[in-house]
Amino acid sequence: MDEFALDARVGFAIIVVFGLAWITFGWFLGRKTTTHEEFALAGRNVGFAFASATAMATWVTSNTTLVAPELTFQFGLWGMVGYSFAALGLILFAPISARIKTLLPNGYTSGDFIRLRFGFTAWCLFMVISFVYALGWLVSLGMAGGILLQALSGLDYHIGMSAILFICVLYTLFGGLRAVIATDFIQALIIITGVVLVAVLLLTNVGMPEIHQNLADHHPRLLDLLFPAAIMFLFNNIFFGLGEIFHSNVWWSRALAFKQKVAFRAFLTGGLLWLPIPIVTGFVALAAPQLGIFPASPDMVGPTVAAAVLGTAGAVVVFIVVFSALASSLDSLLAATSDLLTRDIYHKHLNRKANDKTLFRANRIAIAGLGVATWILCLPQITTLAALLNFTGAFVASTIWPIVVGLYQPRLEGKYAAGAMAAGTLCGLAGYFLIGFYVAALIACLVSAVITAVGVYMSKQHFDWDLLNEKEHTE
Amino acid sequence: MQKLLIGILVVMSTLGSGLLLSGTAFADTAQPGLTLQGPDKVREGYFQLRVDGVAEEDSFVIELASSEQFATVENTFSPLGAFRQLSLSGFDDGRYYFRAVHSGTGEYSNIHQLDVVHYPLWQALSLFTLGALLFISLLVTMLILTRRSARNHKEPSHG
Numbered sequence: 001m002d003e004f005a006l007d008a009r010v011g012f013a014i015i016v017v018f019g020l021a022w023i024t025f026g027w028f029l030g031r032k033t034t035t036h037e038e039f040a041l042a043g044r045n046v047g048f049a050f051a052s053a054t055a056m057a058t059w060v061t062s063n064t065t066l067v068a069p070e071l072t073f074q075f076g077l078w079g080m081v082g083y084s085f086a087a088l089g090l091i092l093f094a095p096i097s098a099r100i101k102t103l104l105p106n107g108y109t110s111g112d113f114i115r116l117r118f119g120f121t122a123w124c125l126f127m128v129i130s131f132v133y134a135l136g137w138l139v140s141l142g143m144a145g146g147i148l149l150q151a152l153s154g155l156d157y158h159i160g161m162s163a164i165l166f167i168c169v170l171y172t173l174f175g176g177l178r179a180v181i182a183t184d185f186i187q188a189l190i191i192i193t194g195v196v197l198v199a200v201l202l203l204t205n206v207g208m209p210e211i212h213q214n215l216a217d218h219h220p221r222l223l224d225l226l227f228p229a230a231i232m233f234l235f236n237n238i239f240f241g242l243g244e245i246f247h248s249n250v251w252w253s254r255a256l257a258f259k260q261k262v263a264f265r266a267f268l269t270g271g272l273l274w275l276p277i278p279i280v281t282g283f284v285a286l287a288a289p290q291l292g293i294f295p296a297s298p299d300m301v302g303p304t305v306a307a308a309v310l311g312t313a314g315a316v317v318v319f320i321v322v323f324s325a326l327a328s329s330l331d332s333l334l335a336a337t338s339d340l341l342t343r344d345i346y347h348k349h350l351n352r353k354a355n356d357k358t359l360f361r362a363n364r365i366a367i368a369g370l371g372v373a374t375w376i377l378c379l380p381q382i383t384t385l386a387a388l389l390n391f392t393g394a395f396v397a398s399t400i401w402p403i404v405v406g407l408y409q410p411r412l413e414g415k416y417a418a419g420a421m422a423a424g425t426l427c428g429l430a431g432y433f434l435i436g437f438y439v440a441a442l443i444a445c446l447v448s449a450v451i452t453a454v455g456v457y458m459s460k461q462h463f464d465w466d467l468l469n470e471k472e473h474t475e
Numbered sequence: 476m477q478k479l480l481i482g483i484l485v486v487m488s489t490l491g492s493g494l495l496l497s498g499t500a501f502a503d504t505a506q507p508g509l510t511l512q513g514p515d516k517v518r519e520g521y522f523q524l525r526v527d528g529v530a531e532e533d534s535f536v537i538e539l540a541s542s543e544q545f546a547t548v549e550n551t552f553s554p555l556g557a558f559r560q561l562s563l564s565g566f567d568d569g570r571y572y573f574r575a576v577h578s579g580t581g582e583y584s585n586i587h588q589l590d591v592v593h594y595p596l597w598q599a600l601s602l603f604t605l606g607a608l609l610f611i612s613l614l615v616t617m618l619i620l621t622r623r624s625a626r627n628h629k630e631p632s633h634g
Contacts (some may be wrong), residue, residue, distance in 0.1 A: 030560075073521070073562070074519065074564050076565060099624070151555075154557070158627040216563065218565070219564060219565025219566070220565060221520045221564075221565045223565075225522070225597060226599075227593075228594040228595065228599035229518065229520070229599070231599040231600065231602070234603060235602070238610060239606070239609070289565075294553065294562060295561065296523075296554065296555060296558035296561060297560070304555060402621070405616070405620070408624050442609070446609055449609060
């Protein structure tokens, strides 16, 4: 394959048209937002349809549309199937979200819970983990935008990356969480329709026997269910997904924004809707060798194969689907991370007397600042998407046990939670650098589990859950 | 004190993300003529190869053989568009030889030797078992804690 599926000008035109549409929609939805709580948590009144759609759409991201094919290209069948297990993160977060909503009726962020439940030291560690993860994910999304345009149209990576970041920052800035959730709903419809369309067209255009024969002859490990690195990757990916969702304010802010009875059903539905998507997006990568497609970087394989099989019209569909997926995650992450900066750092530690108007302004400055920081970190295309994301796995997987146990078990003291997160992260990073990215989250989770268990056994406190119901003091 | 700690926290977060700046890209060592670069040994069966010394408008293919003499070319791989790098995957254990061939002049690059040595299966299955046990422990813990919480109507009092 020598030519790109799309003319660079067509690719850029799609970005401009959709970008303007999202920005206008964000402005329209955000024009009536007057308070910081409305901006940050959409008035805590999101219903089931929007809640399920935002849960699914936010989780369909560069992970699903670019990394699932990348991992399938590298790990074969296990990469594809194993990646879909990340749906367990959403499904298992369903009961946790209901618990969060009950314990923290006035909460804003995941940082609120850690600060009130485990104290300042654990909160500091948790914030480091959250920001490393948020920046890692933001950078991966920015990179994905650049890679997408480059793979489909040959347009310079830096132009695509800058354009997508600029658009998402702008409409999140205008609309806050209400706009984020509403655009997620539309983006979810686009994603589901597009993915089903691509799957149907692929199955009718590419012969399964030919794909299988080519893989068996020239790339046999991709069909091997005893592929060692892929086997090691499987549970690592599950713990990575659990850690991502259990700790991230992207999901906590949604749990707090949904109506009381909605959170459980919404996350469960979102997870079940998400489950088959990596299978479809990952499957396209298996056709790459048969089509003679050997991308410069493995994270380009998904859109490249889809465009090659489906032609220009298919490339346009793929482009719109991936662009929607990126936007639905970027906006959520910008909103949730800016909430952490505004609420946890600015309001709770730098300016406790800040009024609603000041917090509103601080939140918007945080969104813009995060956008600029992400753009700077995206400039050097330092690594592949999967490697970048899995680097953060060592951090997030260390939070799973302290959060789960901390939400239900009153004995666990903050020093053990902090120890579990610190030791888990350090051991996970050691695994990442000494063995490979496919063990980082597993090691982090294991070490954290042991320390949390010791903590429950050794702790003598009986935490008063009422302390989590923090009253607001903003004017 | 808290402001100082928060400052440290922000710097640590940035540094944490920046750790990856150590980079995994190929060393950009431009050499005269057609040159092929790649890793010498991989443990996962996937890798990237990069060709230098080809003009942007020219094209090339990479040939694969199982002997250094290239008696039989077993497969050929073309890069995408104008890219000078390509990714390959799914290789079994073994020693492979690659060379790039200029499509116009027929010039050959150096021969690059690559060994694929997958991790031992016992190591993979050990980690798999460990992961499975840890995951089951998490599920059981969540189930027990959720049920216990549901039974305890007194907490939280504001719920």
